[in-house]
Amino acid sequence: MGVGPVVAGEGPEVPGTPGASPKRARGRTGVLVAVAAVLGVVAGVCAGYLVQADREPTGLPPLSQPVLPQAKGEAPEPLPADQDRRVRTDGDLRKLLIKKPRGAQEPDWPMGNDGWMELAEFAGYYEESGDVFGGLVMDGFRRAAVTGWSGNDHNVEIRLIQFRQEETLAAAETVDNSQYWADDEDDTDSWLVPGTGEGRVYVHHSPDPESGYEPVYGAEAHIWRGDIAVEIWVYGDKPVPKKMIMDLAERQMERL
Template sequence: MEVSEVSEGPEWPERPEEVGSPEVPKPRRRGRTTLLIAGAAVLGLVAGTCAGFLVQADREPTKLPSLSQSVVKQAKGDGPEPLSAAQDRKVKVDGDLRRLLIKRPRGTQEYSTGDDGWMDVAAYSEEYTKPGDIFSGRLDDEFRRAAVTGWSRGDAYTVEIRLVQYRQEEDLAAAESIHSWKVTGTRSWAIPGTGEGMAYVDTRPDTKPGYLPMYQAQAHAYRGDIAMEIWIFDSKPIPKKTIMDLAERQMGRL
């Protein structure tokens, strides 16, 4: 087989020092005509600028818009009337908290674990199976005070309602408190108009030797710095309507 001849690439040009340095082109001399045209252009520019200044000087100055704003007339009268104590929630919740509790129904007997309608943090904690834990927890939550009311009917039916108020200087304790209840074996419903408020009803009674079987219902909701707690106990199942009605009526007063 014949081997084809490999073609060589283009040869590099000889180095400049070998072929001689190329001649540097010299600037072309400008003729007189070019200088005359340039001078005329400069004179024309100056003349046009002067003419523009003269025209502008003959015109009246354009008035600038005023920088000041138009004066707004002050409304007549003394302004809106302040809210009454019944309308101002701040006044309402900082007053006698017991006045916000719903009234005891007719035909029932008074039942309350409070002292003249009040509970301090110690009395509140004693209502739970682990009072020490509740006591320290409520102190951490900035417990302020609690108003309480309750009633009974017959041998087993009891109701207790508590309005627990927190200082809330660091945490939203009222809102957090309604999530602290662990409720099992119950049916539950949201309380209308309360955001996260919930009501619970036991489906099975709590039984202890020597005691009647006891059913329980409870409701938890909050508004502002006040947490609502409702507890109902009875020896027979508690209807949903009973706990929901109490919860909605009580929250309507806050």
């Protein structure tokens, strides 16, 4: 049986096939609708521009803020130099060290130059002096003042280490580190120094023997105030009394 001619734009019908439907040729109606929509948007934008152009310009708020009236009353007087701690600590740091007791002798060990201790010398007291030197530079080491003396039974050395403290509280961190190692020694007792927050003194009851030397007893204090870390060291061939190291710590902190 022959098949009739196929009309252009249409596919052949397949009877009995569910969902089958003839193809439809695309007309011009969709194009006209799309063009009309674009023209409508353009017309809306133009109308909005014309409406805005006919309006009066709106003034912008001023950039400057109103001047607030100052409170009445006199400005507080600056602290006198003897009460302004900043004035004291920015001056000659050596003057804040406690004085040598009467009858005390000059120390027979190297201890700075004219009361000042250079960064390299201070770092040299530690085993890992190179690492300590770099750490002090990073912490903003500013300067260190030192004093000391020899007595009948004990030698004393006191250091005031000042930091710039531009980024960290280096004085407090230095004291925390020193306290950790002091407390880590065996047979050691410690006590808080009154009025200093977390400042402490340490007494080591067992001597520290070294080959070729007599056994040495020791005590130490580590305290901070503001930008200054305080170190006090006492050594001797006899045990160091708690009263001795505590008295040194309290007297030194009174000067700060």
